[in-house]
Amino acid sequence: ADRRLKGVDFTETTCGFCAVGCRFQLVSKDDEVLGAVPTDDPDHAPVNDFSTCVKGKFGYEFANSDDRLTTPLVRGDDGELHEATWDEALTRVVEGFESIREESGADALAAFASSKCTNEEDYLMQKFARTVLGTKNIDNCARLCHSSTVAALKQTLGFGAMSNRINEDIGEADAYLITGSNTTESHPVLSTRIKRNVHDGADLVVFDPRKVEIAEHASQYVRTKPGYDVAWINGLIRYIVANDLHDEAFIEERTRNFEEVREKVEPFTPEEVERLAGVPPEELERAAETIATADSVVFGWAMGMTQHSHGTQNVLALADLALVTGNVGKPGAGVSPFRGHNNVQGGGGDMGTLPNNLPGYRDVTDPDVLDEFEEAWGVRPPDEVGLKVPEVFTEALAGNVEGLYVMGENPALSEPDVSHAEEALAELPFLVVQDIFETETTEYADVVLPAATFSEKEGTFTNTERRVQLVGQATTPPGGARQDWRIIQDLARRMGHDWSYADPASIMDEIATVAPIYGGISHDRLREEGGLQWPCRDADDPGTPYLYDEEFNFDDGRARFVPADTGEPGELPSEEYPLTLTTGRVLYHWHTGTLTRRVEGLMDHVGEAFVEVNPATAERLGVVDGGRVRVESARGAIEVRAEVSERPGDGVVFVPMHFAAEGAVNRLTGERFDPTSGIPEYKVSSVRLTPIDDG
Ligand code: SF4
Numbered sequence: 001a002d003r004r005l006k007g008v009d010f011t012e013t014t015c016g017f018c019a020v021g022c023r024f025q026l027v028s029k030d031d032e033v034l035g036a037v038p039t040d041d042p043d044h045a046p047v048n049d050f051s052t053c054v055k056g057k058f059g060y061e062f063a064n065s066d067d068r069l070t071t072p073l074v075r076g077d078d079g080e081l082h083e084a085t086w087d088e089a090l091t092r093v094v095e096g097f098e099s100i101r102e103e104s105g106a107d108a109l110a111a112f113a114s115s116k117c118t119n120e121e122d123y124l125m126q127k128f129a130r131t132v133l134g135t136k137n138i139d140n141c142a143r144l145c146h147s148s149t150v151a152a153l154k155q156t157l158g159f160g161a162m163s164n165r166i167n168e169d170i171g172e173a174d175a176y177l178i179t180g181s182n183t184t185e186s187h188p189v190l191s192t193r194i195k196r197n198v199h200d201g202a203d204l205v206v207f208d209p210r211k212v213e214i215a216e217h218a219s220q221y222v223r224t225k226p227g228y229d230v231a232w233i234n235g236l237i238r239y240i241v242a243n244d245l246h247d248e249a250f251i252e253e254r255t256r257n258f259e260e261v262r263e264k265v266e267p268f269t270p271e272e273v274e275r276l277a278g279v280p281p282e283e284l285e286r287a288a289e290t291i292a293t294a295d296s297v298v299f300g301w302a303m304g305m306t307q308h309s310h311g312t313q314n315v316l317a318l319a320d321l322a323l324v325t326g327n328v329g330k331p332g333a334g335v336s337p338f339r340g341h342n343n344v345q346g347g348g349g350d351m352g353t354l355p356n357n358l359p360g361y362r363d364v365t366d367p368d369v370l371d372e373f374e375e376a377w378g379v380r381p382p383d384e385v386g387l388k389v390p391e392v393f394t395e396a397l398a399g400n401v402e403g404l405y406v407m408g409e410n411p412a413l414s415e416p417d418v419s420h421a422e423e424a425l426a427e428l429p430f431l432v433v434q435d436i437f438e439t440e441t442t443e444y445a446d447v448v449l450p451a452a453t454f455s456e457k458e459g460t461f462t463n464t465e466r467r468v469q470l471v472g473q474a475t476t477p478p479g480g481a482r483q484d485w486r487i488i489q490d491l492a493r494r495m496g497h498d499w500s501y502a503d504p505a506s507i508m509d510e511i512a513t514v515a516p517i518y519g520g521i522s523h524d525r526l527r528e529e530g531g532l533q534w535p536c537r538d539a540d541d542p543g544t545p546y547l548y549d550e551e552f553n554f555d556d557g558r559a560r561f562v563p564a565d566t567g568e569p570g571e572l573p574s575e576e577y578p579l580t581l582t583t584g585r586v587l588y589h590w591h592t593g594t595l596t597r598r599v600e601g602l603m604d605h606v607g608e609a610f611v612e613v614n615p616a617t618a619e620r621l622g623v624v625d626g627g628r629v630r631v632e633s634a635r636g637a638i639e640v641r642a643e644v645s646e647r648p649g650d651g652v653v654f655v656p657m658h659f660a661a662e663g664a665v666n667r668l669t670g671e672r673f674d675p676t677s678g679i680p681e682y683k684v685s686s687v688r689l690t691p692i693d694d695g
Contacts, residue, residue: 016454021463053188070479114408115341118459122347142348148311158553164334180304227569247326264563296332346462355386360515570672
């Protein structure tokens with residue numbers, strides 16, 4: 001970029017799309033974001049140096065869009081949303097929440113935080129829910145992505161997070177097992193690191209029902225049957241133990257309960273694994289040998305492991321496999337859940353926007369923890385576990401949740417079986433939505449509050465490797481739009497709480513006092529030293545590049561093997577719905593598409609939803625490439641273009657998650673949940689396909 005251009009500003013910041021956490025400079029002029037250029041300070045860009053992906057480089061039209069919400073909206077007696085002043089809108093919000101609380105109690109209220117917002121904003125959102133509204137019901141969309149990862153890793157290793165670093169560990173592993181992750185399209189810069197290392201000789205083993213792009217680079221790709229992952233992972237463990245390839249010294253010195261896992265995996269003979277998961281014995285054996293004999297292995301996964309009715313069991317099995325082979329707590333190895341949203345690790349977890357955890361993953365039912373928070377906040381937080389996102393909708397339909405405050409989320413498109421979520425949103429007596437655009441969810445709102453996007457605010461995001469990094473403000477929010485932390489603070493004050501944060505830095509100072517894993521983090525330090533990886537317990541703590549090098553996060557310092565149970569998907573193919581649908585992402589779009597569907601350059605690449613169909617399936621059904629088809633499940637139907645491709649196996653179809661209207665895939669998915677984490681089973685639904693035309 002030509003730095004001499006007059007009136008052009010360059011702002012160091014962290015990407016607002018995915019959790020890889022690339023750093024770059026936003027280029028802006030006259031309060032418009034023009035694009036991104038490499039950082040001036042590569043030492044503070046450890047993940048990406050000078051590179052970014054297509055979204056990070058060009059995906060900013062949305063910020064300048066004429067569609068941005070610039071003034072609050074309040075629903076009038078005529079049933080329509082009308083422009084209002086901030087005073088009118090906030091008065092309505094306060095009246096709405098207070099009257100429900102008076103008549104039905106605080107637990108008739110719920111709030112959703114946002115993995116897109118900063119740590120500071122999400123921290124305030126959960127504090128607002130717990131101390132101002134007084135409700136136990138606070139959750140966020142991480143419920144829908146890695147809640148099963150968090151549940152499983154907390155039980156086995158102690159922290160519900162990635163154990164290692166992107167560059168030094170994932171970029172340097174001797175071998176990889178990647179499963180249920182379309183890494184190239186969902187985490188582009190991270191996948192480049194992996195591919196570069198594979199090019200230099202590392203082994204890459206990919207198990208996935210869909211031959212995703214990264215599988216093209218694999219030394220071994222194994223197609224699996226959707227929904228039977230515990231079978232092949234337990235099968236790998238069985239083979240490794242039976243052939244004495246496990247790391248006995250590590251198991252002996254650093255773990256507990258190995259015998260329970262040894263017994264559990266006994267039935268998973270190669271023949272049984274083939275029967276259940278469709279993995280041929282020779283493929284299982286080859287993968288087991290690669291994993292067991294490598295010097296260091298990184299286990300990488302994403303939604304393909306977690307979004308199942310037994311997602312927690314899947315991740316338990318992966319953690320067991322990592323422990324059996326001694327691949328945790330050393331360089332070049334580790335467990336790597338690839339997180340999705342830019343700040344899902346921080347805002348969606350660390351900040352306590354969870355029904356069971358206060359900031360720093362502190363237990364809401366522990367009286368000592370509650371004493372500490374009461375001391376810090378001046379108000380005692382509720383001492384019960386609150387409702388999870390899907391439960392909020394069920395309780396809304398039952399009339400038990402009456403008021404909902406949604407910040408930066410679009411549940412009317414992201415929930416499974418959206419028709420059901422729509423019904424619940426329509427039933428809710430009072431809904432407040434804070435967002436940067438009107439979305440499918442604002443259609444149901446009583447009050448809409450216009451917020452700021454990441455280029456318009458300061459704060460921090462925590463990336464997938466637990467690295468807390470600064471976000472810089474490049475532009476001002478358009479019109480009357482305001483930063484989320486200011487809106488929440490204003491509401492708290494109007495509801496009688498004396499909040500007076502001067503800026504996001506002072507909010508981080510408070511976070512450091514209540515969340516010990518952030519104890520040494522401050523904006524000043526991040527500005528001087530660059531990002532810091534938690535746990536970072538005090539001002540002298542340099543942070544923790546990889547976890548568990550000496551001990552696991554339990555009192556005795558030992559990891560726990562937890563045997564994983566195999567289970568069937570909640571819905572199996574039937575005569576009426578004989579195909580298996582799986583959902584996912586494409587490179588050019590982001591989640592429900594609220595941002596990227598507004599960027600012409602991205603829409604030029606992929607402008608509408610589609611269904612990928614294997615050639616054999618297509619031939620049987622008379623579906624042609626480019627033709628339109630109807631995809632139906634027991635819950636609803638969509639009409640999309642067919643893409644005939646070898647990527648899915650015969651009998652399996654794939655639809656991306658980013659589109660609305662007739663392309664909204666969550667019309668098809670169902671409400672089946674993992675019993676531990678509450679994650680919905682997006683990855684397995686039964687459908688049928690009917691050709692409409694030849695395109
Ligand atoms: Fe942003 Fe992720 Fe792309 Fe990096 S890889 S530029 S963090 S979207």
